[in-house]
Amino acid sequence: MNNYPQASRILVAIDCIIFGFDGKDIKLLLIKRNFEPEKGKWSLMGGFLNAEEDLADGAVRILYNLTGLKDIYVEQLETFGKADRDPGERTVSVVFFALIKIDDHDSEAVKSHNASWITLDARPKLIFDHEKMVTRAIEHLKYNAALHPIGFELLPERFTIPQLQKLYEAIYNIPIDRRNFSRKLLSTGLLIDTGQKNNNSATKKATLYKLDAERYKTKFHSFWNFMPDSMKSQ
Amino acid sequence: MNNYPQASRILVAIDCIIFGFDGKDIKLLLIKRNFEPEKGKWSLMGGFLNAEEDLADGAVRILYNLTGLKDIYVEQLETFGKADRDPGERTVSVVFFALIKIDDHDSEAVKSHNASWITLDARPKLIFDHEKMVTRAIEHLKYNAALHPIGFELLPERFTIPQLQKLYEAIYNIPIDRRNFSRKLLSTGLLIDTGQKNNNSATKKATLYKLDAERYKTKFHSFWNFMPDSMKSQ
DNA sequence: GTTTTTAGTGTAGTATTGACACAATTTAAA
DNA sequence: TTTAAATTGTGTCAATACTACACTAAAAAC
Numbered sequence: 001m002n003n004y005p006q007a008s009r010i011l012v013a014i015d016c017i018i019f020g021f022d023g024k025d026i027k028l029l030l031i032k033r034n035f036e037p038e039k040g041k042w043s044l045m046g047g048f049l050n051a052e053e054d055l056a057d058g059a060v061r062i063l064y065n066l067t068g069l070k071d072i073y074v075e076q077l078e079t080f081g082k083a084d085r086d087p088g089e090r091t092v093s094v095v096f097f098a099l100i101k102i103d104d105h106d107s108e109a110v111k112s113h114n115a116s117w118i119t120l121d122a123r124p125k126l127i128f129d130h131e132k133m134v135t136r137a138i139e140h141l142k143y144n145a146a147l148h149p150i151g152f153e154l155l156p157e158r159f160t161i162p163q164l165q166k167l168y169e170a171i172y173n174i175p176i177d178r179r180n181f182s183r184k185l186l187s188t189g190l191l192i193d194t195g196q197k198n199n200n201s202a203t204k205k206a207t208l209y210k211l212d213a214e215r216y217k218t219k220f221h222s223f224w225n226f227m228p229d230s231m232k233s234q
Numbered sequence: 235m236n237n238y239p240q241a242s243r244i245l246v247a248i249d250c251i252i253f254g255f256d257g258k259d260i261k262l263l264l265i266k267r268n269f270e271p272e273k274g275k276w277s278l279m280g281g282f283l284n285a286e287e288d289l290a291d292g293a294v295r296i297l298y299n300l301t302g303l304k305d306i307y308v309e310q311l312e313t314f315g316k317a318d319r320d321p322g323e324r325t326v327s328v329v330f331f332a333l334i335k336i337d338d339h340d341s342e343a344v345k346s347h348n349a350s351w352i353t354l355d356a357r358p359k360l361i362f363d364h365e366k367m368v369t370r371a372i373e374h375l376k377y378n379a380a381l382h383p384i385g386f387e388l389l390p391e392r393f394t395i396p397q398l399q400k401l402y403e404a405i406y407n408i409p410i411d412r413r414n415f416s417r418k419l420l421s422t423g424l425l426i427d428t429g430q431k432n433n434n435s436a437t438k439k440a441t442l443y444k445l446d447a448e449r450y451k452t453k454f455h456s457f458w459n460f461m462p463d464s465m466k467s468q
Numbered sequence: 469g470t471t472t473t474t475a476g477t478g479t480a481g482t483a484t485t486g487a488c489a490c491a492a493t494t495t496a497a498a
Numbered sequence: 499t500t501t502a503a504a505t506t507g508t509g510t511c512a513a514t515a516c517t518a519c520a521c522t523a524a525a526a527a528c
Contacts, residue, residue, distance in 0.1 A: 004323060010243055010244060010246045010283065012246065012315075051242035052317050081328070092326075094315070
């Protein structure tokens with residue numbers, strides 16, 4: 001069966017931008033390629049879409065191979081399709097955006113892929129158009145974290161409001177007023193007080209919250225103002 | 235040169251969702267296929283990505299073929315990649331989202347492609363997964379028109395505030411308070427009073443505005459609240 | 469002229485936000 | 499044991515933005 005004899009068949013790649021948060025900095029999971037081409041250079045984790053594989057399944061497969069995690073937050077970000085983007089052969093790359101709880105990942109799998117967590121500031125030069133992909137992903141993170149409750153995906157299941165604030169301060173690289181932030185967050189009704197306190201604090205222990213899973217699902221697509229208005233015009 | 239001998243080469247299609255506004259309803263430009271496969275059925279305008287063509291150029295080419303327009307608002311929306319989405323052959327489709335000023339298009343080109351403007355409510359069953367693509371595009375329009383000044387792309391260069399309001403009411407299918415809408419719009423500083431009045435009105439003639447091109451560019455990525463808050467939680 | 473329809477502006481009450489101060493908790497050092 | 503330092507939790511007030519309204523002006527039809 002060949003309905004489209006004149007059309008070109010093209011390689012379809014999948015590349016993954018994987019963000020994590022260590023309590024202080026936003027980090028990217030990048031691999032130092034130990035295979036050709038471009039062996040020894042830094043790149044995003046990726047692979048090719050298989051002939052009979054759904055696109056979304058391909059992304060999950062590649063993310064699982066690197067992190068050992070299956071239930072992580074993934075969004076399709078954008079497809080990069082400049083004709084000359086891969087000098088080896090014409091390749092269209094579908095880029096996925098993933099947020100993971102950094103402590104959950106399988107460090108053996110990461111090590112075997114020659115991958116490392118690298119802060120955004122310290123990221124090396126990347127192959128092909130991967131730097132553009134990362135830039136686009138950072139924009140996406142900044143844009144969406146202000147409107148939708150995705151920040152939680154980067155934190156442990158139980159987290160404190162100060163932790164969440166540090167996360168947002170890292171994303172936007174600005175200081176946020178503690179009191180206004182706390183008021184805004186609690187008013188969303190997304191947070192449930194677990195009754196527990198954080199114990200890795202050297203001073204006053206903060207309350208541990210968890211997400212209200214039901215509300216999180218139903219309200220995910222609402223718009224929120226997680227950030228001060230002044231930030232949103234940036 | 236074949237660096238990736240084991241990977242599969244796949245057809246890459248481009249499909250375009252083209253929105254227009256006739257002053258009353260949001261419309262979609264759909265084609266009734268006069269070619270195989272699925273001849274006689276309704277679908278989105280599309281085509282295959284050429285071997286040495288940039289992805290974005292492919293979208294512009296396909297949009298130009300159908301509408302005769304080159305400078306239109308286009309965004310990449312999402313790539314659809316279910317393994318079985320095209321029964322003819324495995325095809326990954328990159329979907330583009332376009333907004334056009336409905337009076338500007340080349341009606342001869344549209345006619346020759348067997349295409350028609352169809353209101354959202356009246357749209358027929360579409361081939362493959364095109365209905366999912368349309369649903370996704372409508373979501374995207376609703377989401378983005380509330381936050382960014384994209385509605386203007388559907389109106390003539392000179393437009394009135396009541397026209398703009400009818401557009402937003404059509405997008406969200408809700409009535410909007412005239413006075414609050416006008417105040418909010420003018421406060422963005424995006425509108426320039428042309429000094430002219432609309433003359434296709436049977437009663438009081440409305441002021442014609444145009445976009446402040448400079449402000450439009452620099453402020454495009456700011457968040458705005460074009461819609462009442464009550465709407466945004468839907 | 470009078471009526472009908474649409475456009476343009478104003479205002480008062482309410483809710484949200486931003487900028488701030490103060491009290492409470494915990495550990496470590498004095 | 500007390501004190502200091504750091505961090506968390508809560509409260510208040512003024513400014514701003516939003517909502518729900520009412521009124522005036524312009525244009526054409528009768």
